[in-house]
Amino acid sequence: MSQTILHPLRTPLYERHRFNLARMAEVGDWSMPVAYGSQIEEHHTVREDAAIFDFSHMCVVDIHGVDARMFLRKLLANDIGKLRSPGKALYSCMLNMEGGVIDDVVVYYLDDECFRMVLNAHAASRDIEWILAQVVETKSSVTLVARREDMVRGDVEALAMIAVQGPNARERVFRAIPSTRAAGKVKPFNSIIVHDFAVGEMMLGRTGKTGEDGFEMIVLAKHAGQVWDMLRSAGISAAGLDAWETLRLEAGMHVNGLDMDPQTSPFDVGLGWSVDLGPERDFVGKAALQARRQDWQFVGLAFEGSAAVPRTQSPVMSLEGEMIGKVTSGTYSPTLRIAIALALLTPDIQVGSYVSVEVYNKRISAKVVRPPFVRNGSPVGEQ
Incomplete structure (x- = not known):
């Protein structure tokens, strides 16, 4: 029997998003919730308490x-x-x-x-x-x-992914689903598989890209709705991808296809820490990586006053008008109440200096800073 493919694709939680009047938008090939109400309120809820996200398109x-x-x-x-x-x-x-x-x-x-x-x-x-x-x-x-629903074959069971992020995220998950208390001692960037009588096997990874604590929960797709309902019934708010975007930008987290791509190396985008060049191991791209120079540095830009939000690919210039780089992604920061951006600039530009960014045919001054902008809900240094 052939599988019916919907375009855009839908996660196992699609009907719940629609029932709760989420504002849906096409994100890549997927119909995803971008907000349930106020994006700003959803952002602050994650910074101050906890909220859940549907990441089943991963x-x-x-x-x-x-x-x-x-x-x-x-x-x-x-x-x-x-x-x-x-x-x-x-x-x-x-x-x-x-x-x-x-x-x-x-x-x-x-x-x-x-x-x-x-x-x-x-x-x-x-x-x-x-x-x-x-x-x-x-x-x-x-x-x-x-293991994604649109890709599973044969008797393989599909998985869904639900993230719970925020300073109170883990404790709220434990209260909502008592079987998850086994994850109480899991350290950051570790995971555990737990078994729940109602929803079967769940993997809880203490990971995420919001800059806050929490879990990314990988569950059987057929039980994703039940897990979502248990979390929502315990009073955990839902948040959309618009809030996730402002959260990850404040945290200085990368998005593939925006902040990095096949033309940039990990060293260009500040991910040199994730490369192991030890002599005992070879890996795809190692020789080329060792031979290429660092063409860019990955920085943050903080805009003063009521500056407009810079767009991806917005040109960045020195104050003298020399082209020195480009914005990779930008947003309004609800925590800092200013426009912020991530950018690739030439390696000679100093953190703390000022540059000029072209936004809607106007040049706006911005301060070069070192990401993240926000850590554990609080501003990092002077932006």
């Missing part, structure tokens, strides 16, 4: 096989060999042969023959093609199993 891929660890050590710029305890997670870039960023991923170590990788939604199909090509190239004994 793609979970399980990598099985006796060569799984060895294969991932060759595939990723960070060294998966560092993961020795089940549940440990690793952030890494996946590079092309020229050392450019194909995607940034989080990988969880489940056991010696199974690792779980979370791919960005818009890049998932391209990523999987690339990974499969590397399986063939390296003649590795591994199998990729995509």
Whole structure:
């Protein structure tokens, strides 16, 4: 029986978003909730308390096989060999042969023959093609199993992803779903699999891109609605992707396709810390990465007064009018109450200096700062 594909695609929580009058928009190939009411209120709720997000458009891929660890050590710029305890997670870039960023991923170590990788939604199909090509190239004994609803095959069960983020997120999850209290001692960038009588297996990873504490919960898609209802019934507010965008920008977190792409290296975008160039391991793009120079530096821009929000690709110039870079993403910061942006500038520009950004045919002054803008709900330094 053929599978009916909806365009745009819908997550398992789509009907709940519509029932709760969420404002929906097409995000990539997906119909996603961008706000349930006030984006600003949703943003502040995450900074001050906790809220839940539907991230089921992200793609979970399980990598099985006796060569799984060895294969991932060759595939990723960070060294998966560092993961020795089940549940440990690793952030890494996946590079092309020229050392450019194909995607940034989080990988969880489940056991010696199974690792779980979370791919960005818009890049998932391209990523999987690339990974499969590397399986063939390296003649590795591994199998990729995509777990997103539009990709599952055979008797594989689809997974959904729900994030609960905010300073009170973990305690609120424990109250909403008592079986999750087993995750009480999980440290940041670690995960645990728990079993709940009502909804079966759940993986809770203490990860996220809002700059706040919390969990990213990977659950069976068929039970995602029930998990969502349990969290909502416990009084946890829902938030849309517009709030997530302002949160991640305040936290200085990257989005693939905006802040980095196959033309930029991890060093260009401030992710050198996620690259392991140790001599005992080779990986895709390593030689090119070692040979290329750093063309850019990844910085934040803080705008004064009531400046308009800069758009992606807005030109950045020195105060003398020389072109020195571009904005990669920008927003209004609800926490700081100013416009902010992430940008790629030439390496000689100093943090603390001022630059000029072209916004709607006007040049607006901005201060070069070091991301993040906000940490643990509070401004970082003087912006």
